[in-house]
Structure formats: structure tokens, C-alpha cells
Amino acid sequence: MAANVPKTMKALRYEKPETFGIVEVPVPTLRDNDVLIKVKACGVCGTDLHIHEGEFLAKFPLIPGHETVGVVAAVGPKVKGFQIGDRVVADNSELCGECFYCRRGEELFCEHFEAHGVTMNGGFAEYCAYPAGRVFKIKNLSDVDATLLEPASCAAHGLDKIAPKMGSSVLVFGAGPTGLVLAQMLRQNGGCRVVVAAPEGLKMDLAKQLGAGDEYVALSRSNPEAQFQKLKAENPYGFDIVVEATGNAKILEDAINYVRRGGKLVVYGVYANKDRVSWSPSKIFGDEITILGSFSETYKFPAAIDYLDSGKVKVQGIVNKTFKLEQWAEALEAIRTKKAIKAAIVFD
Structure with a gap:
């Protein structure tokens, strides 16, 4: 035919x-x-x-x-x-x-x-x-x-890997396409408080427009260090789930410092093959931190279509x-x- x-x-x-x-x-x-x-x-x-x-x-x-x-x-x-x-x-x-x-x-x-x-x-x-x-x-x-839908299916796979418990606090670094979709999925599946932290500007404005998070931290592009420190100070116990969705190895390396004891760090961005990070094994051991990778997807297109075609996850813009x-x-x-x-x- x-x-x-x-x-x-x-x-x-x-x-x-x-x-x-x-x-x-x-x-x-x-x-x-x-x-x-x-x-x-x-x-x-x-x-x-x-x-x-x-x-x-x-x-x-x-x-x-x-x-x-x-x-x-x-x-x-x-x-x-x-x-x-x-x-x-x-x-x-x-x-x-x-x-x-x-x-x-x-x-x-x-x-x-x-x-x-x-x-x-x-x-x-x-x-x-x-x-x-x-x-x-x-x-x-x-x-x-x-x-x-392909990025959203990767986000749906990430959600499966994270397996958030109800009432989880979530920090998402990055407001790119997959970060925006995953933030919404986490918000609807266990995340009682989702904080989106990303550089000020177009992507952060869209994150707010889509309702991707409960709170937003618009990072200065020239000197975000003070905002990073404020984020840590205002969340002294950290977050149950921290998602690094920028693909920036420097942010990934620091992201572990926002993870609550017993929490999860999700390596979700796409990084250059040459990138390396350095973490303290004693911190991972003593705080029982789980580090998860989430790459691509299998069999998650039906779930992604359910979320996006129904409008439960918003992607306009x-x-x-x-x-x-x-x-x-x-x-x-x-x-x-x-x-x-x-x-x-x-x-x-």
C-alpha cells in the first residue's frame, strides 16, 4: 500500500x-x-x-x-x-x-x-x-x-529511573527542552516541590510560562555564585532529587552538594566525551547518595504521547x-x- x-x-x-x-x-x-x-x-x-x-x-x-x-x-x-x-x-x-x-x-x-x-x-x-x-x-x-515526543520519551525513561517517592523535593538544573518536560513529569509524579534553576532569559521565562516548577532561580549569566550560595543556604538539607540537565560538567560536579542525605543525583545532560568530574567517594558513601544515569529510552513513546497529546505536559513555545x-x-x-x-x- x-x-x-x-x-x-x-x-x-x-x-x-x-x-x-x-x-x-x-x-x-x-x-x-x-x-x-x-x-x-x-x-x-x-x-x-x-x-x-x-x-x-x-x-x-x-x-x-x-x-x-x-x-x-x-x-x-x-x-x-x-x-x-x-x-x-x-x-x-x-x-x-x-x-x-x-x-x-x-x-x-x-x-x-x-x-x-x-x-x-x-x-x-x-x-x-x-x-x-x-x-x-x-x-x-x-x-x-x-x-x-522523542525528548519527552527520554524524560519518561528518566522518570522511571528516578522512581520518585511522593513528597520528594526536586532541583532541576537547566531549562532546556528535556529539562522542562522532565520537570513537569516530576511535578506530576511525586515531586511536591520542584525548583528549576537556570540562567536568566528566554528559557527561564518559558519555564515559568509552562509552569514547569513550583519555584524558579534565575541565575545571573555573569556571576551566579551568590545565587548558588543562596540556594544552598535556603535549602540546608538539600533536595531528595537533583537533576543536572544542562550538559555542563562544572555544574554537574557541584550538583552533588545539593543532594540530601539518602538522595539521588541524576546525570541527565549530554556531555562532551572529554568531560570529567571529581566527587568525594566518602560523601557518596557516608550520605548514601545514589548517582543515576539516564540515556535515551525504550518503549516510552506511548507514555510520552499520553502526556503531550493530552496537554498534561505543556510544550508550546x-x-x-x-x-x-x-x-x-x-x-x-x-x-x-x-x-x-x-x-x-x-x-x-
């Missing part, structure tokens, strides 16, 4: 790190269980900067784009449950199901983990093919806002810049210079 699908398509392709161009390539060939998506929008985030530089598992040559939204254009012969024109979002991961970790039900650690837009071709193209089991229908979200495929360099620069909270590539 197929719509009028052309044989070739326009795509952004990297031949190697930092070397890209707009090219004409064949439309993906469908496997038996694949869904071909005509891409309407695909999100751009900080991870794409790491991929641009050759980090974050990237394999080249590559068509990037891991936050794909569009409509069904064709389906493989064994696909059921989808019709041409269905509005859908795609989970970018593909797992082998057979390795040591998959057989233990720990698919996120799949030894043959593949991801569209990272290790295999993704959504910065007019069409992209995904396994039907990784494609989900959406109703209410706009195409642009729906690009946040997070994507504040959109670009055409030919403006890729501008989109990257907007993310690099933080002129965009989040960007998206949009197609006609």
Missing part, C-alpha cells in the same frame, strides 16, 4: 563529521514490516551538535535527524494498523532482540543498538522508513510540537525556531549560540 511516492528525495547528508550537503538520494526501500513516513518536521537539538562533530555514537556517511514527525506514505506487505495519511511520530531506535542485554529485557543496552539519525539514516530528508513497531499515531499536537532543510547551517548555529530553545527542520 503506497501513496504517490517518488523514486528519489532531497536529504541532508554528512560524508564525515562537519562535512555535509543537500543531496538527491533514493527514497528508502521498505522491509516487510516498515512504514515509510513523508517527513513534515524533524527536531534539532544539542545531540545533533555532537553528531555534527562526530561524537555520540555517530556513523558516517549519515542522514541525521532523530525526532521525526510526518504522515504515512507507504507500508510494507506485513504491516497492519496504519493507513496512508495517518499522522505519526517515530521512535528512532532499532534493537536486535537477540544479544546478551536484549535477552535480559535490557534493550537500551543492546549490543547492536542502532538509531535513525545517529547510526543509520534519519529524518532530515523528505522520507524515512521505520519498523511499524516503532511508529505511533498522534492526534492533537502540531507537527512542530510533536518533534518533542519550546520549539521557537524553524528552518528549511537548506538552512541547516543556520539551524545548527541557532542551537550552538542558544538563540533557539529548540529548533526544527520543516518540510512542505
